[in-house]
Amino acid sequence: MNLTFDNKVALVTGAGRGIGREIALTLAKEGVTVICVSQSESSCGSAAEEINAAGGKAVARAVDVGDKVAVAKACEELLAEFGNIDILVNNAGITRDNLLFRMSEEDWEDVISTNLNSVFYWVKGLARPMTRKRFGRVINITSVSGIMGNAGQTNYSSAKAGMIGFTKSLARELASRSVTVNAVAPGFIKTDMTSKLADAALDMILPQIPLKRMGEAADIANMVTYLASEEANYITGQVFTVDGGMAM
Numbered sequence: 001m002n003l004t005f006d007n008k009v010a011l012v013t014g015a016g017r018g019i020g021r022e023i024a025l026t027l028a029k030e031g032v033t034v035i036c037v038s039q040s041e042s043s044c045g046s047a048a049e050e051i052n053a054a055g056g057k058a059v060a061r062a063v064d065v066g067d068k069v070a071v072a073k074a075c076e077e078l079l080a081e082f083g084n085i086d087i088l089v090n091n092a093g094i095t096r097d098n099l100l101f102r103m104s105e106e107d108w109e110d111v112i113s114t115n116l117n118s119v120f121y122w123v124k125g126l127a128r129p130m131t132r133k134r135f136g137r138v139i140n141i142t143s144v145s146g147i148m149g150n151a152g153q154t155n156y157s158s159a160k161a162g163m164i165g166f167t168k169s170l171a172r173e174l175a176s177r178s179v180t181v182n183a184v185a186p187g188f189i190k191t192d193m194t195s196k197l198a199d200a201a202l203d204m205i206l207p208q209i210p211l212k213r214m215g216e217a218a219d220i221a222n223m224v225t226y227l228a229s230e231e232a233n234y235i236t237g238q239v240f241t242v243d244g245g246m247a248m
């Protein structure tokens with residue numbers, strides 16, 4: 001299927017590694033100009049370099065997505081530079097897993113701030129010009145943990161469930177301006193985040209996945225790219241699980 005992206009600009013958070021990097025590369029292959037955001041300069045810088053070396057268009061910005069002042073400043077500067085940002089992919093995320101009785105307040109706050117507060121900050125900074133242009137795509141990367149829950153992840157599943165509520169409410173607010181807002185909920189995808197899982201944990205997880213394997217970052221990037229395209233203009237307020245059938 002040929003997807004339509006007419007001179008579009010996308011900002012992808014967490015674009016330095018894993019799922020976000022694959023989303024950035026896939027959008028760039030479709031001709032989208034991509035602003036790669038990650039925490040470290042080297043990580044988003046290398047993603048942007050890879051895109052530019054392949055003939056695409058990308059710039060890199062190191063921004064801590066949980067820092068509201070830094071995000072507001074980045075939004076202001078990037079809007080001045082690019083005029084409009086059409087596609088916002090809120091992908092940056094972290095885990096700090098522990099059972100509730102052992103979870104520190106810091107681990108709770110860091111996870112809520114990086115995964116959930118960040119979505120509010122970026123949307124506040126970038127959505128108004130989308131409404132004026134009568135085109136926009138907000139795509140939030142949540143998780144099956146936010147749908148099913150997961151022992152040891154009260155912080156992470158709360159943040160991811162919060163992103164789903166945010167997605168549905170914002171979709172209702174922005175629909176009249178042709179700005180769509182959707183969420184993608186990955187299952188277990190091979191990235192640095194899941195490489196920490198012990199073999200014993202994987203032995204427990206794999207039998208719960210009907211397709212009996214972990215997913216690839218490209219599986220998520222393909223769904224995000226479709227949702228970002230003009231062809232997806234009648235889809236809003238939805239959560240798409242890409243999880244090998246786990247959360248059926």
Ligand code: NAP
Pocket residue numbers: 013014015016017018019020037038039040041043044063064065066091092093094114141142143144185186187188189190191192193194
């Ligand atoms: P990853 O490999 O750990 O990469 C995370 C990316 O987010 C990195 O580029 C990192 O920046 C960036 N990041 C983290 N904290 C940040 C901060 N405070 N400010 C700016 N950037 C920050 O993760 P992933 O597995 O690709 O996951 C991507 C998203 O998918 C996350 O939201 C995650 O919760 C979600 N997800 C993943 C899975 C999975 O199985 N992998 C499953 C469900 C949902 P640096 O590169 O600079 O460190």
